[in-house]
Amino acid sequence: MVRFAFVGRVSTEDLQDPASSRQWQLARAGDLVEKAGGEIVAEFFDVGQSRAVAWPQRLEGGRLLAALEDPRRGFEAVVVGEPQRVFYDNQYALTFPLFVHFGVQLWVPEIGGAVDPDSEAHNLIMSMYAGMSKAERRRIQLRVRTAMAAQAELEGRFLGGRPPYGYRLVDAGPHPRPDLAALGARLHRLDLDSETAPVVRRIFALRLAGYGARRIVNKLNSEGVLCPSAYDRARNRHRSADGWSVGTVLAILANPRYTGHQVWNKQSKAETLLDVRNVGLGTRTVSRWNPGEKWVYSREAVHPAIVSTADFRRAQTTPATRGPQRTYLLRGLLRCGLCGRGLEGAWNNGRANYRCQAVRAAEHVVADKRRNVFVREDTVLARLGGLLIRALTPPGDRFEEITIPRDLPEQADLCRELALTLIYDPVAQTLRADRGDNERIIAYLR
Known part of the structure; x- marks a missing residue:
């Protein structure tokens, strides 16, 4: 009696029932094995795997390939329930030689028995089924995408995914397909979120007023406005909630919805x-x-607008206005003593300052209190010369023997040449200069 291993596959992409799919594939394979007087003694059935996934990348398919090499595998032949389920495109041509090499027969219901490796007809039929599998998948993809494009353009239907920041999902009635409606499926549409829609409206208003993305980010963060990932932590656990970023603002400004x-x-x-x-x-x-010309727009407005079409188009082309030239002498030198991030320039009251944008990071909570990190440039520059003298003085030498530039811009450039990192600690009110050899030099800013 020939011992068989059953191999099958089901994808959950099109909501197939894995149990039912396994049963009918196993039944077809079982009928073929029974007629041959054999017995199925092992099973390799992949669930949730697309047919396009190669055998070595499938969990059960890879396990079967490994079993072929084992002389103690416990079966002499492999039977499939349907060839289109397990072979796709070039998979038969890449896999069947392994069966032949290890002396394991491949049985297929459409062949009526074992595939003969020396039969051109058998190889042609199996290659044809693999090609049909690819064509079938492509046809399904084409039908689904064409239907979704029509639903979006003609009906303005919400086709899934999370709502954009500024909107929330509301019920839009039962699903138009009776079978899905009977199962409780509902349609959804976008409606305004009373808390975040005004923020989006303000972002567009600032952009139209000539604000660049960086200025908008600084303004929102300075006012403590929650960024999207901080506002909705339940769906954004994988994202940082450290505050607004340039990428977030640009994504909002570019979203035509x-x-x-x-x-x-x-x-x-x-x-x-x-x-x-x-x-x-x-x-x-x-x-x-996809490039913008491939996007599909609904012909009519189907949910409340936050910005007019005219203002949206203007926001894409309005140039950011530049204020007077501002110089930050310590650009790139200062880091936050709480979270380690670089401090960014912030111009206030006519002078240069530096602050950490990651105010919502966990490291900024000290003694149950969230700490902002903000330091004036002139405060740091007043101590910079002393830091440089201490950094340049060899152990045992006198400080007065060291000469440093008197010009403040030249002192800042010297810090860059020495690869000094200036770390500001807002709790201890200290400025620490870390050198490449990890020697720490501290100046008090109090």
């Missing part, structure tokens, strides 16, 4: 080779941004 129109196909999935030198490893799916 704030005009009230639904937009779909901003991103798409593409398959790329895992290893260009070994195509047998298969592909991986990556998300890529």
